[in-house]
Amino acid sequence: MLWRRHRSGTRLTILLAPAQGIIAQVRILGGSIGIAASTAILGAKERDTLLGILSPGQLGLVQEGKANLTDTEAEAVRHAYADAFGQDMTVAAAISAAAILLTLLAYRRNRPSLAERRKQQVEEEMSRRAAARSGNLNDNRDDEASA
Numbered sequence: 001m002l003w004r005r006h007r008s009g010t011r012l013t014i015l016l017a018p019a020q021g022i023i024a025q026v027r028i029l030g031g032s033i034g035i036a037a038s039t040a041i042l043g044a045k046e047r048d049t050l051l052g053i054l055s056p057g058q059l060g061l062v063q064e065g066k067a068n069l070t071d072t073e074a075e076a077v078r079h080a081y082a083d084a085f086g087q088d089m090t091v092a093a094a095i096s097a098a099a100i101l102l103t104l105l106a107y108r109r110n111r112p113s114l115a116e117r118r119k120q121q122v123e124e125e126m127s128r129r130a131a132a133r134s135g136n137l138n139d140n141r142d143d144e145a146s147a
Contacts, residue, residue, distance in 0.1 A: 038088045045084040050076060 050059055053076045054069075061067035062077055069077065112120065 034092070037091060038084075041087050041091070042081070042084040045080050045087070049080040049083070 046059060046063075050062075053073055054062065054067075058067055058069070058073070062069070067077075
């Protein structure tokens with residue numbers, strides 16, 4: 001059940017909204033990590049491959065898209081960027097494989113239904129409250145006995 005009926009009879013979507021918010025935040029986090037990794041890979045590839053061929057000024061112009069390069073320099077830039085892209089895809093595939101593996105490890109066959117899980121949570125909360133009350137009663141009796 002993704003909603004509950006309120007006392008007034010209206011339906012409240014209280015279980016779906018937090019899940020959607022969490023998914024949205026995780027997508028943003030994943031995108032940020034992906035952009036950071038891609039930028040780091042490209043920077044390393046530019047440093048390793050292009051600094052011997054292009055001057056630092058030309059490299060800056062390449063990054064801005066304003067460079068006027070010879071055919072040899074342009075081919076080196078294309079090769080470096082293609083290698084960086086290939087490395088990005090390798091990293092993305094490895095992360096995806098790890099995610100699939102973790103998903104398979106987290107899967108449970110006989111998991112309880114939402115109603116059963118909710119009933120279990122209510123029972124746990126009631127027993128916790130009962131234990132807290134009996135603990136408070138014992139504490140009060142101890143205080144009265146010492147007085």
